[in-house]
Amino acid sequence: MVLEAEVISQQSLPKHVAIIMDGNGRWAQARKRPRAFGHKKGVESVRNAVQFCSKLGIESLTLFAFSSENWRRPEDEVSTLMELFLYVLSKEVKKLHKNNVKLTIIGDLSRFPDSLQQRVNEAQALTKDNTGLYLNIAANYGGRWDITQAAQTLAARVASGELQASEITEKLMSEQMAMAEQADLDLLIRTGGDYRISNFLLWQAAYAELYFTPTLWPDFDEQAFSEAIACYVSRERRFGCTGEQIKQLLAEKDATS
Numbered sequence: 001m002v003l004e005a006e007v008i009s010q011q012s013l014p015k016h017v018a019i020i021m022d023g024n025g026r027w028a029q030a031r032k033r034p035r036a037f038g039h040k041k042g043v044e045s046v047r048n049a050v051q052f053c054s055k056l057g058i059e060s061l062t063l064f065a066f067s068s069e070n071w072r073r074p075e076d077e078v079s080t081l082m083e084l085f086l087y088v089l090s091k092e093v094k095k096l097h098k099n100n101v102k103l104t105i106i107g108d109l110s111r112f113p114d115s116l117q118q119r120v121n122e123a124q125a126l127t128k129d130n131t132g133l134y135l136n137i138a139a140n141y142g143g144r145w146d147i148t149q150a151a152q153t154l155a156a157r158v159a160s161g162e163l164q165a166s167e168i169t170e171k172l173m174s175e176q177m178a179m180a181e182q183a184d185l186d187l188l189i190r191t192g193g194d195y196r197i198s199n200f201l202l203w204q205a206a207y208a209e210l211y212f213t214p215t216l217w218p219d220f221d222e223q224a225f226s227e228a229i230a231c232y233v234s235r236e237r238r239f240g241c242t243g244e245q246i247k248q249l250l251a252e253k254d255a256t257s
């Protein structure tokens, strides 16, 4: 995007929001329940978030559901999460389709059970022509994996002689990355009180606004989401410029509109 367009898009809603949905385990533990209880409750927040973004007309919502590091968790928690994912996919896809949502799963799916991979393919095929919200679910996703797979794709093209190494640009790298055809990431939210990215969208978050909230994911309702959006709208995005340059660009925009 050219700078003018980036600047002019500020003070308006984000086009692309991503969320690190953290805090399910602590939410359950605070209620003396098993961690799985928190994951199940978290599905309600996912539903709310999808509805809220559709209602606001946000273009893309990207949710971090399972990181490439989450395999390190106890085996029973990993299987609970897989089962929940499979269940939610089966149960919710028709409704998503009815609501014109286009579903994409980003991440390395090869490590998932065949049944899950098949369900993912069916869900993506069913919703691929929808024109409403892009809903991206990151599963076995890692930002470093994403950059690495982009590098591999381009390296293969160099090896075949189709591309020169010197022709590799940031734009070409971006085009191999997950969600390349969608709007740039504007807002990255993390619930659960920690201040880290945990290997989420490393490349795509280059100029995203970051928003951290102590609210645990199962408590992240429409009110909490609205607060994050309001905070985003109030910020000045400078993209390397000075505040004065940005104000001037915005004044020029106001004068012509």
Ligand code: IPE
Residues within 6 Å of the ligand: 021, 022, 023, 024, 025, 026, 027, 065, 066, 067, 070, 081, 192
């Ligand atoms: C986020 O909640 C969900 C996943 C990582 C799958 P957590 O399970 O990490 O919850 P906390 O951080 O332990 O509370």
Ligand code: IPE
Residues within 6 Å of the ligand: 020, 021, 022, 023, 064, 065, 066, 067, 070, 194, 196, 198
């Ligand atoms: C990040 O949460 C991954 C997801 C929300 C899916 P984690 O709970 O796994 O992150 P860390 O381990 O605290 O950094």
Ligand code: MG
Residues within 6 Å of the ligand: 022, 023, 192
């Ligand atoms: Mg966590």
